[in-house]
Amino acid sequence: MSKTALITGITGQDGAYLADFLLRKGYHVYGTFRRISSPNFSRLDFLNITDRVELIPFDLLDQSSILYVLEYTKPDELYNLAAQSFVGASFEQPIATGEVTGLGLTRVLDTLRMQSPHTRFYQASSSEMFGGSNKPLNENSSFKPRSPYAAAKLYAHWVTTNYREAYDLYACSGILFNHESPLRGIEFVTRKITYHANMIKMGLTEKISLGNIEAKRDWGFAGDYVEAMWLMLQQDRPEEYVIATGKTHTVKDFAEKTFEKLGLNLEDHLEIDKKLFRPTEVDVLIGDPSKAIKKLGWNPNKTSFDDLINIMVQSDRELLSNSSKDSLSTDRIKEIPHFKE
Ligand code: NAP
Numbered sequence: 001m002s003k004t005a006l007i008t009g010i011t012g013q014d015g016a017y018l019a020d021f022l023l024r025k026g027y028h029v030y031g032t033f034r035r036i037s038s039p040n041f042s043r044l045d046f047l048n049i050t051d052r053v054e055l056i057p058f059d060l061l062d063q064s065s066i067l068y069v070l071e072y073t074k075p076d077e078l079y080n081l082a083a084q085s086f087v088g089a090s091f092e093q094p095i096a097t098g099e100v101t102g103l104g105l106t107r108v109l110d111t112l113r114m115q116s117p118h119t120r121f122y123q124a125s126s127s128e129m130f131g132g133s134n135k136p137l138n139e140n141s142s143f144k145p146r147s148p149y150a151a152a153k154l155y156a157h158w159v160t161t162n163y164r165e166a167y168d169l170y171a172c173s174g175i176l177f178n179h180e181s182p183l184r185g186i187e188f189v190t191r192k193i194t195y196h197a198n199m200i201k202m203g204l205t206e207k208i209s210l211g212n213i214e215a216k217r218d219w220g221f222a223g224d225y226v227e228a229m230w231l232m233l234q235q236d237r238p239e240e241y242v243i244a245t246g247k248t249h250t251v252k253d254f255a256e257k258t259f260e261k262l263g264l265n266l267e268d269h270l271e272i273d274k275k276l277f278r279p280t281e282v283d284v285l286i287g288d289p290s291k292a293i294k295k296l297g298w299n300p301n302k303t304s305f306d307d308l309i310n311i312m313v314q315s316d317r318e319l320l321s322n323s324s325k326d327s328l329s330t331d332r333i334k335e336i337p338h339f340k341e
């Protein structure tokens, strides 16, 4: 019989790639979605898998929906990817971020403990929990969260560790550094850059506004990172793993390369907007994936920084070329407003 997996947050970037990965492995995949005003399955559609996964309504704020989903699915593996995942928004909505990203995990794990304790559990922890360092960070590095998002993720991370120790659950956290793709949300900096650079190339806009372009991140490809999530649940013992490429680049590097690939000069189009700076920033992130390489056999070098940019630039070029001008004239062009300075 095929194994079953439940993915919370299947409508997000990682949820879609993970669902695709697990379907290829022969899993029966359940995925949760939020009831919102218009359906949001575009990422599953992009990968042509919407009809191949079983979708169940669910909200991390709603205990009874969590109970229902677990009773209904009793999965072999549960991947908790759902979260309010945008660091910038966590400064504007710190309480909702705590409720969803922090307490939401506890609701899921506590229900799992009672309903389906044999399910193997993956928690989507984040490099943001470290707060930054010039040196490569590993599983033993100390945490110093610099945003409400990072604090909520750290709470969820420790609850996962605690439930493993207290109730002997197979519960582990992947501490993932930034990973991007054509399915990345448009407000995250990499996708914002590849999308806007293509808009500029097509003459649909002239400028891109960015915040702190000196920030450095360890960026990988989301399609490679979901394999690490799965590998973590196939081990003899549940543990924590850092997943990263081991290389870091500034936002400016990413933007310059993107613009170059389109035959554009970043300087001619860049505006620095102070409103896009965060109240506290994580200046530098670089991860040390040695443990994942050694124990999981995971390969951090499948997709290079250059390849990642190529994939995203090409995908946004196709997306924009296939869209009518009318459909491009509103939401996507506008900046996401920031209310707090
Ligand atoms: P994403 O694209 O923002 O997806 C987040 C998912 O969570 C979406 O499916 C979203 O549903 C769902 N969600 C949000 N609020 C919810 C709620 N109240 N109840 C139920 N579902 C809710 O994020 P991602 O990039 O795929 O990341 C996946 C996970 O990894 C997140 O937990 C993120 O914090 C973590 N992480 C990401 C990275 C990265 O670089 N991508 C690195 C480290 C950790 P809607 O589609 O309805 O909004």
Ligand code: F7E
Binding pocket: 085, 086, 087, 088, 125, 126, 127, 128, 176, 177, 178, 179, 187, 188, 189, 190, 192, 209, 210, 211, 212, 213, 215, 216, 217, 251, 276, 277, 278, 281, 282
């Ligand atoms: O910012 C700087 C910004 O929003 C990256 C999430 O997946 O990865 C992600 O969090 C850097 C920051 O991602 C703009 O200040 C400059 O230094 O793309 P981002 P993030 O905050 O690193 C971690 C690992 C997660 O766990 C999160 O869920 O870029 N930056 N100018 C900008 N950032 C944005 N968004 N927009 C700008 O205009």
